Amino acid sequence: MKNLFIELQQRLSQIVMGQEAIVTGLLVALLSEGHVILEGVPGTAKTLIVKLLARLIQADFRRIQLTPDVLPADILGTSIFDFNSRSFRLRKGPIFTQVLLADEINRTPPKTQAALLEAMEERQVTLDGNTLPLSPLFWTIATQNPLEFEGTYPLPEAQLDRFLLKLVVNYPPAAAEKQMLNNALAGFEARELDKLELTPLITVDQVLGARQEVRQITIEDVVVDYLLALVQTSRQHPELLLGASPRAAVGWLRASQSQAWLDGRNFVTPDDIKNIALPLLQHRLILKPEAQLDGTNLEQVINSILGKVPVPR
DSSP states (O other), X not given: OHHHHHHHHHHHHHHSTTOHHHHHHXXXXXXXXXXXXXXXXXXXXXXXXXXXXXXXXXXXXXXEXXXXXXXHHHHHEEEEEETTTTEEEEEEOTTSSSEEEEETGGGSOHHHHXXXXXXXXXXXXXXXXXXXXXXXXXXXXXXXXXXXXXXXXXXXXXXXXXXXXXXXXXXXXXXXXXXXXXXXXXXXXXXXXXXXXXXXXXOHHHHHHHHHHHHTXXXXXXXXXXXXXXXXXXXXXXXXXXXOOHHHHHHHHHHHHHHHHHTTOSBOXXXXXXXXXXXXXXXXXXXXXXXXXXXXXXXXXXXXXXXXXXXXX
């Protein structure tokens, strides 16, 4: 099973070049049952990489372009009257899928953003008083542009905390970008994925099975104590207004298990916990105003937290 995921990792990195860290982060989140924020400027293949991943695991994929006029019913669905049967029937929205790409999530109002909360946390949707289950795989990847703030609605802390990781998509290295240009000259079009004749590598059932294997990865008590100390240090940090939540601690535990599993180990090391710290914490922690005025950034604070807690040997 692990070999299939390694092959999946390699295949994605071959098509979307220069984004190996993003590929690994997405697989860690997929195995950890955690939703993801992909943040990056336009044109950095955020949508492409999610579409490719969905195809390679043979998952149903839906994309919703979020704008200020999108309503909760546009995402969840609504009941419509059928004149033939003279009764109401449910028209399901795009949330009833396995992989959901919520494009530019910060461009839609809070009421619509909140429509995703129950689905992301409970894997279910309530419509007209009825609770409808979502797919066991249900996975949300939300994108946002870090540069445009006019006409946007920043996600509240409660919703940010429901995303396991925030992955920042940077520009690819020059060598990778040159290869992209050569691929374009050779006829590659991101809009025409069918021409790639992608061979699926994994089934949805195998992903669910891999998730169960990940849960069996061993974590020694001393490593759990190390993770807990990092969480508590974040809550007491003098430059932070808000530290890591208990939900963040559980997510950190699951993500470190997934990282160990992908690396071919059956146990978690302190390095697994340290390596996942930045994408797991950077969207959850809030700086105090005075720290922001001093020019402090969250990456510095996270490194400070990691430096304050002794690593178990």
